[in-house]
Amino acid sequence: MAPEQHGGTELGRFLRARRTQTSPDSLGLTTGPGVRRTPGLRREELATLSGVSIDYYARLERGKETRPSPEVVDALARALRLGDDEHQHLRELAARAARTAPEPPSAPSRTVRPHIKLLLETLRPNPAYVLSRSMDLLAWNPGGLALYAGIADWPAKQRNLARYLFLHPAARDVFGDWDNQIRGCVARLRALAGTDPDAPDLASLVGELLLKSPDFAGLWERYDVTGRKYTTKTFHHPTVGDLTLGVQAMQLEGTPGQRLGVYLAEPGTPDHDAMLLLDLLDLTAARTVGDEAAPRHR
Incomplete structure (x- = not known):
């Protein structure tokens, strides 16, 4: 930073x-x-x-x-x-x-526990993933990776939802409300930076985005810390078409700030059918990232 x-x-x-x-x-x-x-x-x-x-x-x-x-x-x-x-x-x-001596910066582990990866698998066909506090994509099931079209083309350690929103060429097309998405993303990172600005994971990401994205730099300067609370998100997916999914996110207990994100759709609806197709997409990268991917069982 x-x-x-x-x-x-x-x-x-x-x-x-x-x-x-x-x-x-x-x-x-x-x-x-x-x-x-x-x-x-x-x-x-x-x-x-x-x-x-x-x-x-x-x-x-x-x-x-x-x-x-x-x-x-x-x-x-x-x-x-x-x-x-x-x-x-x-x-x-x-x-x-007010602290007289700053606390040492934390370096949260990227490790996702095996039972959390098993949870991702049991949630199929619902797209699901685990994010670090700075929005690194740490683990996923097939739909959770496929939902963000093109992110599987990046190496596993480069996959970060903030980086995707601002730097991936597909992101603007995937999200019809891209402007709202990026404002909420920056507000979340700003809130984290305010209380732990020296954290190496956050400093590295913010420094990269400030240099590479004028959109990010402009929003970062505003210092908004309250973003939109999403109940649904609409994706314009290049393979399965448009789908609007419910969103649930929650902190994972006993982890260094990791969050579980899950998308849902009512069975029998076109959105659910598209979600089923996402789960079946054959993304080679999703099967070759080793410990960072959820197990795949057919």
Whole structure:
């Protein structure tokens, strides 16, 4: 994440991003005639709304003040009209900034336990996979890999859903709502980076995407941490056609942040028929990735 190493703290960067994206009109502030040179709220306006001095707020944003009280954090959240997820993220950033010594960066294992791989197999024909916290595709059943058309062409260790969305040439065609997909993806990574910015797995991925994708870089700068909560996703698959599937995702207990993702369709529907075809696709790469793939049994 080298492009952002320019001083300050994640707490300060988050506050500045939210301040510059908050409309004075939305808070009932009169802006008067003429064009404002500052996008969003001015520092002094946010300080006044939060009940803190302008100097204190400026120090917070610049990373010179790192121990805001819970009352100040809550006042800032109210002034910025933060949602529940953003408010909680602000609390986590404040807690991290207050630590006298940073915690050592974690390097989560990519290993998926055998019984979780067995679970993927038992979920067939429903497409299912296991993701790392930074969206690496760690294990899958046939449909789980085939659903993301073209991702099987990449080596197993390169398969990452964020990388796929921004860098794979097929992604824009696979997702009709690609713009919404990428916003939710960046919000998830931003939330993780705020509380563990030095984690090597995340730093490597973000650094790559900042360099290779202007779309990613633009969204990363916005510092949104709340994405759309999906209940269904529509795929425009080049082999099985269009299908809209229900989505369920859950944390896997006892793992280093691994998540299980499962797609579902009502039996007897065209979507279910397309899902059955996905499960039968013969992807050579899905059978040759060794320990990172779920077992295939016919």
